[in-house]
Amino acid sequence: MKNFESLFAAWMVVWAVFFLYEVTVARRIANLREDIERLKQQLRES
């Protein structure tokens, strides 16, 4: 199949961009949930 490498590269780029973006969002959500829990704990203790 001619130009298969280019087609494969484009295919990889599409899902790499979406996947990496979803991973960064999920990580930021997890970090924020931890921070929120920590602040709630501080409020309960104060």
Place this chain on the structure above:
Amino acid sequence: MKTRIALILAVAGLVIFAGYAALFIAPDEKTMHAIQRIFYFHVPSAISAFIAFFVVFIANTAYLVTRQSKWDWLGVAGAEVGVACCTVVLITGPIWARPVWGIWWTWDARLTSTFILWLLYVSYLILRGLLEDPQRRATLSAIFGIFAFLDVPLVYLSNRLWRTQHPQPVILGGENSGLAPGMGKVLLICWIAIVCVMIVLLIDRYCLERLRHEYEELRFEVESRAAAAESVKGAR
């Protein structure tokens, strides 16, 4: 949680099926052959970027009218997801262009206006990062977001209004445009798959912004209590 896992599995299944359809079911294009199959992710990503930026436009307008934070959250979520989709368009386009046109990039009206669109929404996100005060940030970015949306119709019309290296539209492009029936069906499947991915990303990004707001409120409360405790100590 179960609903979320089911949703992600359903979208993943749709994405795999769309990929299979684009690579193996879609008919071969006579002049470009395999490389034309980039069309099935490039065009749906562009349409998804337009939808995401339209969400930003609606959310920003709604924020300026109602001043409710939820519209600001939706605005920033749409802008980030739109930038992700637009990035896919700007990377897959040159990969397709190189074997077909012999060049990676040219500054024609369609490519330039798309690149400006990407820059506008990246600037929107940078602008938000520079402003500390939440009210001011939301208001200024809403005004900027409405202004940035003006480029979307320009991108859409660019290859209709001017002669461009980018091909003329094959969908809604007039008498001499159109797709083979097999291509149209595969394009529709791929478009549904990428829109579903966009919706999942939008929901997650909105959730992130809502959590950030909750975090800011809690931090303010913790700091207020700490300051009150300090002043009580000082008074004693």
